[in-house]
Amino acid sequence: MHNPSGLHARPAAAFVRAACTFQSDIRVANLTTGSDPVTAKSIIGVLGLGVQRGHRIGLLIDGADEGPAAEALRALVEAGLGEGEAEAEPGVTRPS
Amino acid sequence: MELAGVGAAPGIAVGPAWRYAATDAGRARPVLDLRAAAELASAELMTLAGKVRAGGRDDDAEILEAQSLMALDPLLLEAIAARVAATAAGPDQPIDRAAALAIIVEEVAASTADGLASIPDEVLAARAADVRDVGARIARIITGRVIALPDEASIAIADDLPPSVAAEIPDGLLLGVALERGSATSHAAILARGLGIPAVVGVRGLLAAAGSDGTPPRVALDGEAGRVIFAPSAEELTRLATVREEREAAGSVARELRGQPGRTADGHHIGLLANIGRVEDAGRALEAGAEGVGLFRTEFLFVGRGTAPSEDEQVTAYRAVLTAFGERPVVFRLLDVGGDKPLPYLRLAAESNPFLGIRGVRLAREHRAVLLAQLRAIARAGAGGAGPRVMAPMVATLEDVQLFRAMVDEALAELDGAGIERAARLQLGIMIEVPSAALMAPELARRVDFFSIGSNDLTQYVLAMDRTHPELAAAADALHPAVLRAIRATVDGARAGGIQVAVCGELAGDPIGSLVLAGLGIHELSMDAGRLDAVRFELRRRTSAELRALATAALAAGSAEEVRALVR
Numbered sequence: 012m013h014n015p016s017g018l019h020a021r022p023a024a025a026f027v028r029a030a031c032t033f034q035s036d037i038r039v040a041n042l043t044t045g046s047d048p049v050t051a052k053s054i055i056g057v058l059g060l061g062v063q064r065g066h067r068i069g070l071l072i073d074g075a076d077e078g079p080a081a082e083a084l085r086a087l088v089e090a091g092l093g094e095g096e097a098e099a100e101p102g103v104t105r106p107s
Numbered sequence: 108m109e110l111a112g113v114g115a116a117p118g119i120a121v122g123p124a125w126r127y128a129a130t131d132a133g134r135a136r137p138v139l140d141l142r143a144a145a146e147l148a149s150a151e152l153m154t155l156a157g158k159v160r161a162g163g164r165d166d167d168a169e170i171l172e173a174q175s176l177m178a179l180d181p182l183l184l185e186a187i188a189a190r191v192a193a194t195a196a197g198p199d200q201p202i203d204r205a206a207a208l209a210i211i212v213e214e215v216a217a218s219t220a221d222g223l224a225s226i227p228d229e230v231l232a233a234r235a236a237d238v239r240d241v242g243a244r245i246a247r248i249i250t251g252r253v254i255a256l257p258d259e260a261s262i263a264i265a266d267d268l269p270p271s272v273a274a275e276i277p278d279g280l281l282l283g284v285a286l287e288r289g290s291a292t293s294h295a296a297i298l299a300r301g302l303g304i305p306a307v308v309g310v311r312g313l314l315a316a317a318g319s320d321g322t323p324p325r326v327a328l329d330g331e332a333g334r335v336i337f338a339p340s341a342e343e344l345t346r347l348a349t350v351r352e353e354r355e356a357a358g359s360v361a362r363e364l365r366g367q368p369g370r371t372a373d374g375h376h377i378g379l380l381a382n383i384g385r386v387e388d389a390g391r392a393l394e395a396g397a398e399g400v401g402l403f404r405t406e407f408l409f410v411g412r413g414t415a416p417s418e419d420e421q422v423t424a425y426r427a428v429l430t431a432f433g434e435r436p437v438v439f440r441l442l443d444v445g446g447d448k449p450l451p452y453l454r455l456a457a458e459s460n461p462f463l464g465i466r467g468v469r470l471a472r473e474h475r476a477v478l479l480a481q482l483r484a485i486a487r488a489g490a491g492g493a494g495p496r497v498m499a500p501m502v503a504t505l506e507d508v509q510l511f512r513a514m515v516d517e518a519l520a521e522l523d524g525a526g527i528e529r530a531a532r533l534q535l536g537i538m539i540e541v542p543s544a545a546l547m548a549p550e551l552a553r554r555v556d557f558f559s560i561g562s563n564d565l566t567q568y569v570l571a572m573d574r575t576h577p578e579l580a581a582a583a584d585a586l587h588p589a590v591l592r593a594i595r596a597t598v599d600g601a602r603a604g605g606i607q608v609a610v611c612g613e614l615a616g617d618p619i620g621s622l623v624l625a626g627l628g629i630h631e632l633s634m635d636a637g638r639l640d641a642v643r644f645e646l647r648r649r650t651s652a653e654l655r656a657l658a659t660a661a662l663a664a665g666s667a668e669e670v671r672a673l674v675r
Contacts, residue, residue: 019231019234020169020170020173020234021169021172021173023173024169024172024173024176027176028176043413043414044413049182050181050182052181053180053181053182053183054173054176054177054180055177055180055182055183055219055223055238056180056182058223058231058234059222059223059226059231061226061231063412064420065412065414065416065417065420066412066413
């Protein structure tokens with residue numbers, strides 16, 4: 012996870028909303044803290060993973076649309092879950 | 108009757124009290140199907156999110172959108188269904204069945220929330236409150252109870268006011284917020300500041316004083332003084348109106364002064380800087396006209412996580428703040444933790460008295476690698492710039508300074524050895540917050556580039572009083588002459604060594620404190636950005652000679668009360 016606030020509030024909501032659009036069983040775990048996997052369709056479960064910037068997460072996807080689901084969720088996380096340059100405070104630049 | 112709390116959003120408001128509570132009046136039709144109730148709750152929250160977003164309050168809208176997902180959360184709904192199945196068949200009366208189901212919903216939501224709150228992460232604690240609030244909403248839909256919203260402009264009186272309930276109050280009908288619980292960082296306080304209405308939080312006895320039925324009493328709130336007055340008298344109302352006018356006049360003058368440096372009536376410059384605790388605070392500090400950052404608390408990068416932040420992650424955060432402030436100074440405080448705020452990856456031993464234990468720069472003995480990585484990150488972030496300032500907290504002895512210097516030299520040598528670009532030099536300072544450091548100021552001043560007085564800890568250590576102790580907090584006043592004499596000794600020592608002294612504790616942002624400190628010869632005052640206007644305004648009204656006379660009288664006073672009485 013490289014977006015500033017990890018999987019908190021809005022990024023978590025974006026992640027869960029995306030997961031809910033797939034039929035497959037999608038489970039996610041925080042590899043950095045060694046958490047047990049939870050369903051990626053539960054915002055409470057995902058928040059409870061306490062995923063912060065710099066943590067690594069793992070996904071277990073099983074079902075009819077597992078390929079597209081894996082692709083979509085990876086792209087979403089890599090794009091920073093909607094938390095990008097535009098989210099910085101005015102006057103603050105975030106050099107990468 | 109008058110109750111005291113903590114002022115969390117400024118302003119004065121007078122109006123009828125409105126109690127937030129679910130009521131049977133105007134009861135809606137009960138919804139006995141859990142799934143249907145959850146879907147209704149989710150839809151309501153989404154509608155509220157849209158309304159709040161249209162009002163320009165994006166942060167609140169995000170919370171409501173997340174809550175809309177929580178209402179349909181599979182883990183929550185499965186846990187409720189399991190509890191329902193495990194509960195013996197209930198009474199047949201629909202209302203009683205609804206009541207029984209609602210209780211289960213609220214209980215499961217509460218235990219789910221407790222699970223989230225048990226994770227050591229401040230942000231998750233706030234989300235836990237959101238889960239409880241979602242449970243309460245589903246329960247209301249199940250039983251058909253509704254929240255009676257105010258029908259005239261009112262002051263909300265509540266234990267705590269969830270954002271989802273605040274969002275339902277029509278625009279303009281919320282005049283102010285008074286909470287029995289809550290803190291200045293609680294959501295309702297942030298909401299009040301966003302709406303520009305006063306808030307007073309942590310008011311013990313508030314709900315008991317408000318009564319539960321009958322005509323709602325009139326209430327006056329003073330968000331600066333942190334006061335809640337029930338049934339205010341005519342004289343009280345006149346007085347509040349006068350205070351409001353005075354503050355508005357002073358506020359408009361203060362705002363006009365924004366962007367101008369701090370100085371006295373006779374033109375003597377006093378640097379006015381901001382304390383920040385996150386990268387995001389930089390924007391607010393600049394907006395408030397901060398001349399730099401006098402205290403950048405770096406703990407935000409280190410707390411609430413399982414491993415130390417990487418050096419690269421730190422460089423990114425530090426560079427963001429340095430870039431935002433450009434030529435203006437930024438003072439980094441080295442990681443300041445101890446046994447009272449343990450970090451899992453530092454494995455600090457439990458101590459019987461963490462405030463006198465291994466904290467601040469004393470971590471250098473056992474956890475040198477963490478501090479070295481931080482120093483390297485600061486030096487790298489400052490590459491090509493004016494040279495960042497770094498200060499060590501909790502310095503008590505000359506050996507502490509040697510330790511600090513040795514670490515800085517080592518960090519810079521490591522970067523040079525690896526051929527990594529870095530700031531040409533770091534300006535090194537120390538916090539003066541331990542009495543021994545104030546007493547050794549002349550010797551310390553010869554060994555560093557600047558001092559910064561941490562008046563909060565200095566007060567605790569000089570008076571041997573915990574500022575958070577319920578019975579001692581009022582007496583642990585940084586304006587106590589003993590604390591001022593320690594500050595005077597520090598200024599004298601700095602002067603002998605030819606270095607500058609800043610103050611970065613709460614005293615710097617206190618209008619009376621700032622005057623006394625300027626009179627004592629402090630060069631820079633660093634405070635919460637919200638205090639800059641008031642302090643800039645106060646300083647402009649006095650000459651340096653007046654401030655010096657004030658400081659002399661304050662040093663000769665016998666108590667903090669006597670010092671405060673000098674400025675009236």
